[in-house]
Amino acid sequence: MDVQLHGKAVAEKQRRGWSQKEKKEVFWGYTFILPQLIGMLVFSIFPLISVFVLSLTQWDGLGDIHFVGFQNFIDQFTGDDLRIALARTVYYTVLTVPIGLFIALMLSLALNNVRGKSFYRLLYFMPYVTGSVAVGVIWSWLLNSDLGLINNLLKGWFHIDGIGWLTDSRYVIPSLAMVGIWQGLGFNIVLFLAGLQGIPQTYFEAARIDGANRFQTFWRVTLPLLTPTIFFTTVISVINSFQVFDLTFILTDGGPGKDSYTMVYHIYNLGFKSSQYGSASAVAVILFLILMVLTLIQFRLQRRWVHYEM
Amino acid sequence: MQKALHHEGAASVRTRPKQRRSGLLLTILLHVVLIVFSVVMVAPFLWMLVSSFESTEQAFSIPPTWIPDPIMWENYPQSLQALPFHLAYWNSTLVAVTVTLCQLITCSLAGYAFARLRFPGRDIIFFLFLATLMIPFQLTIIPIFLTMKELNLLDNLLSLILPPSLFSAFGVFLMRQFIMGLPTELEEAAIIDGASRWAIFWRVIFPLLKAPLSALGIFAFLSQWNDFFRPLIMLNSSENFTVPLLLNQFRGQYATEWTLVMAGSVIAIVPVLIVYLLAQRYVIQGIAMTGLKA
Numbered sequence: 001m002d003v004q005l006h007g008k009a010v011a012e013k014q015r016r017g018w019s020q021k022e023k024k025e026v027f028w029g030y031t032f033i034l035p036q037l038i039g040m041l042v043f044s045i046f047p048l049i050s051v052f053v054l055s056l057t058q059w060d061g062l063g064d065i066h067f068v069g070f071q072n073f074i075d076q077f078t079g080d081d082l083r084i085a086l087a088r089t090v091y092y093t094v095l096t097v098p099i100g101l102f103i104a105l106m107l108s109l110a111l112n113n114v115r116g117k118s119f120y121r122l123l124y125f126m127p128y129v130t131g132s133v134a135v136g137v138i139w140s141w142l143l144n145s146d147l148g149l150i151n152n153l154l155k156g157w158f159h160i161d162g163i164g165w166l167t168d169s170r171y172v173i174p175s176l177a178m179v180g181i182w183q184g185l186g187f188n189i190v191l192f193l194a195g196l197q198g199i200p201q202t203y204f205e206a207a208r209i210d211g212a213n214r215f216q217t218f219w220r221v222t223l224p225l226l227t228p229t230i231f232f233t234t235v236i237s238v239i240n241s242f243q244v245f246d247l248t249f250i251l252t253d254g255g256p257g258k259d260s261y262t263m264v265y266h267i268y269n270l271g272f273k274s275s276q277y278g279s280a281s282a283v284a285v286i287l288f289l290i291l292m293v294l295t296l297i298q299f300r301l302q303r304r305w306v307h308y309e310m
Numbered sequence: 311m312q313k314a315l316h317h318e319g320a321a322s323v324r325t326r327p328k329q330r331r332s333g334l335l336l337t338i339l340l341h342v343v344l345i346v347f348s349v350v351m352v353a354p355f356l357w358m359l360v361s362s363f364e365s366t367e368q369a370f371s372i373p374p375t376w377i378p379d380p381i382m383w384e385n386y387p388q389s390l391q392a393l394p395f396h397l398a399y400w401n402s403t404l405v406a407v408t409v410t411l412c413q414l415i416t417c418s419l420a421g422y423a424f425a426r427l428r429f430p431g432r433d434i435i436f437f438l439f440l441a442t443l444m445i446p447f448q449l450t451i452i453p454i455f456l457t458m459k460e461l462n463l464l465d466n467l468l469s470l471i472l473p474p475s476l477f478s479a480f481g482v483f484l485m486r487q488f489i490m491g492l493p494t495e496l497e498e499a500a501i502i503d504g505a506s507r508w509a510i511f512w513r514v515i516f517p518l519l520k521a522p523l524s525a526l527g528i529f530a531f532l533s534q535w536n537d538f539f540r541p542l543i544m545l546n547s548s549e550n551f552t553v554p555l556l557l558n559q560f561r562g563q564y565a566t567e568w569t570l571v572m573a574g575s576v577i578a579i580v581p582v583l584i585v586y587l588l589a590q591r592y593v594i595q596g597i598a599m600t601g602l603k604a
Contacts, residue, residue, distance in 0.1 A: 022428070028507035029429030036420040037435065039476030044442045047450035047457070054452065061456065107347060110340040122590055123348045126355060129586040129593065130579040131536030133554035137561050137575050138358050141568050147370045149357055156373020185351070187597065194598040214336075243446060246538045250558060264448055264539075271452050272543045281452050288449045 054281035061275050072282035082283065084258050085266040086290075088173060092262065093241040095177035096184070101233055103181065104188035105226075109218070111189065112196045121193070125186030132183065136250025139179045140166070143251070166252050169259040176247055176260055183247075184240070188233055195229025196222070227306040235298050239291055263287050362386075362572040369569050385573040392564065395577055397549050398556040405470050405552060406534040412475035413530045414523055421485025422511050426497070436486070439479045447539075455543055469544040470552070474534065481526050484599070488522040489515065525596035528589070535582060553578050 055072055059065045076082040107124070111117045127135050142149045143165035151162025165175040203225065207217045245264035248254060254261040254269075261269075267287070271280030356376075361369040362385055363378040389395070423429075424436045458469040492515070500510045541555045548559060560574045586593055 025427050025507065026429040029423045029427035029432065032419040032423035032427070032507075032511070033435065035416040035476055036439075036478075036482055039416070039473070040439060040442060040479065042457075043454060043473040043477045044445065044450060044479070045438070047453035048442075048445060050453035050456075051449055061459065103347075107344065110344055114337060114340050114344065118591075120344050120348060121594065122587075123351050125590075125594065125597075126351060126583070126586070128597075129532065129582055130355075131532075131538075131554055131582070133536070133538050133557050134575050134579045137557055137571060138354050140561070141361075141572070142354055142357065144568075147568065149374055152370075152372045152374050182351070182354075185347075190594055190598050239446070243448065249538075249542075250561070267448055267452075268539075268543075272455070277452055277456065284449050284452060288446060291446060292444075 051281045051284055054278055055285045056278075058276075058278040061277055068278070072279045073286070075279065076282055076286065081258075081261070081266055082286070085261050085263045085283075088259070088261055089242055089244070089263045091173050092177055092180070092244055093238060095174060096180045096241045097234065097237045099177070100181040100184055101188060101230070101237060104185055104233075105192055105230070107185070108189050108192035108196060109222070111193060117193075121186070121189065124189055127183040128186045132246035133250060135179065135183050136247050139182075140251050143175055143179075167256050169256055172252055172256065172260045176244070176251060179247055179251065180241065180244060184237070188237070191233050191236075192226070192229060195226050195232075198229075199225045224307045228308055231298070231302050231306045235295055238294055238298070242287070242291055242294075358572045358575050361569055362576050364569055366567065366569055369572075382569065385569050386577070389560070389570050389573040389577060392570065393556055393560050393574070394549060394551075395553075395556065395574070398551050398553045399581070401467060401550060402535055402552040402554075405467055406531050408471050409474045409534045410527050410530040413478050413481050414527055416476065417478055417481030417526060418485045418489075418516060418519055418523065419511065420482045421487075421489050422515055424482065424486040425489035426494075427507070439482050442479045443483065451540070451543070458544060464544055465546040465550055467545075467550060470534075470537075470540055474530070478526075478530070481530070484522050484526055485519070488519065492518055522599070524592050525599040528593050528596035532582070532593075 056067060056069060057065045058068050058072070111120055141147075145151055145162060145164040145167055148162070148165070150165070154160040154162045163171055165171055199222065203221050204217065207221045212220065243264050244262050245268065248260045248262050248265050249268075252260040254265050263283070264287070267280050267283050270276045270283060357374075360376055360378060363381050363383070364375070365380075365382050368375050368378065424432060424439075454473055455464075458464055458466075463469040463472075496514050497510055500514050505513070535552075536554060537552070538554045538558070541552045542558075545551055545555060548556065551559065557574060557578045561571055564570050564574075
């Protein structure tokens with residue numbers, strides 16, 4: 001409505017000319033948005049168009065650019081690397097998103113019912129603040145198969161021989177998922193707590209008056225009213241998991257072999273290690289399309305399970 | 311009628327001691343779970359700190375020892391000498407502070423214009439900003455990298471500073487939404503007094519933006535400070551490295567000397583941890599507010 005009114009007002013003015021005061025407003029409007037407008041054109045719109053064009057070319061950044069049509073896409077779909085990267089990424093996402101969100105949801109519910117919430121939250125949020133490189137470096141030692149803390153603890157306390165967390169192809173993706181969940185826990189908890197606080201108290205009072213017990217209140221009131229937050233965190237977590245790079249780079253370097261070779265690692269490898277900018281752009285476009293389709297599917301499915309108030 | 315029902319309901323709940331006891335039991339159980347997870351969250355950091363003061367033999371012992379004996383203070387000067395951490399600090403600070411300040415100013419200016427000023431094309435341009443929110447950074451990073459290469463800005467901190475300083479669709483969106491919610495009376499009074507738009511923005515609006523500015527500022531600072539992918543592809547020489555990049559190099563070069571690597575990790579994360587502990591309320595509020603983005 002606001003937009004329509006504004007549009008009409010502008011059309012009206014264009015008919016009868018701009019007054020001095022309105023001209024000034026137009027001037028300041030463009031001046032104020034100018035830095036960000038330039039930024040958007042140079043660092044978002046132009047790269048966006050370029051990446052689609054680049055994906056249709058072969059270029060090493062030095063010689064001539066060759067237009068090759070959809071050859072890069074055909075190569076990617078017929079070669080092994082994209083299939084491997086996609087499989088690893090999906091495996092990582094399938095482990096990280098549901099387990100991570102479930103733990104975060106349970107801890108948020110617990111936090112919402114006890115004192116000392118901010119103290120616990122402080123601790124849970126630490127890995128998010130310290131950043132993924134520090135997290136990766138710490139965990140690369142914890143999970144080291146010969147000298148790492150975890151295997152040493154297993155041996156010292158329980159006399160169990162440890163496993164090759166990061167070196168055994170069976171365990172590498174679950175190990176990465178474990179670190180990813182650990183790192184993302186605080187962030188998800190903060191979002192869930194915000195969602196829980198957003199539920200109006202009147203609903204809980206109503207449930208209490210109706211004589212609902214804790215379990216019923218959770219199942220019939222809290223959970224349905226939290227579904228918008230759950231939906232939102234799911235969408236974000238899927239996108240973030242699909243873009244995993246820092247942890248795989250630091251902890252495993254895509255290995256052992258190509259057992260933790262993820263999508264963004266594939267882009268990095270093609271583009272920034274071997275200067276195949278055309279192919280790298282094609283993979284970036286494929287990743288973008290996959291994420292878009294996944295998000296659209298989630299928005300479609302939300303009608304079945306997300307309850308919006310009113 | 312409703313009031314009576316309410317009283318009855320409240321009374322029936324209050325007079326059940328059994329439920330209250332089960333409530334206490336539940337509270338204890340919840341704390342146990344929360345403490346177990348706290349240990350899981352903190353233990354890796356604690357081990358990093360402990361082992362950074364241990365000798366290699368002690369750090370590798372089975373079972374692990376949690377009290378350094380003797381305390382190897384020399385791990386710290388050794389790590390600091392091994393790689394130029396002081397330069398990395400300076401680089402990271404320069405990048406993160408510049409980007410944060412630029413975003414705070416350009417985003418609030420643009421947000422004000424989109425919220426309050428009338429000019430042709432405003433809504434279309436704002437819609438474009440919203441649309442770019444959905445573009446993952448991997449999609450645009452290759453052309454941005456090639457642009458920096460053309461401009462001869464590779465291995466230059468400007469390649470990290472320029473793009474996010476001039477463009478944050480999320481920041482513009484956050485500011486615009488917040489300014490839309492402000493009452494217009496203050497500005498109207500200033501307009502009648504004949505103040506220019508710039509004066510209105512700077513004297514009237516900007517001081518009211520503390521909440522969204524601190525949220526955006528914290529978000530921008532943390533994401534710049536912790537960024538790894540862009541420094542990794544843009545920078546080459548270690549004197550230009552940011553802290554995460556230097557830590558990564560450290561790990562690569564001293565792969566077997568874990569106690570030194572852990573001392574390096576402590577050096578790398580202590581400043582952000584201190585900032586976080588001092589300003590945790592704002593950090594968490596900021597993240598909750600910016601959670602929309604991530």
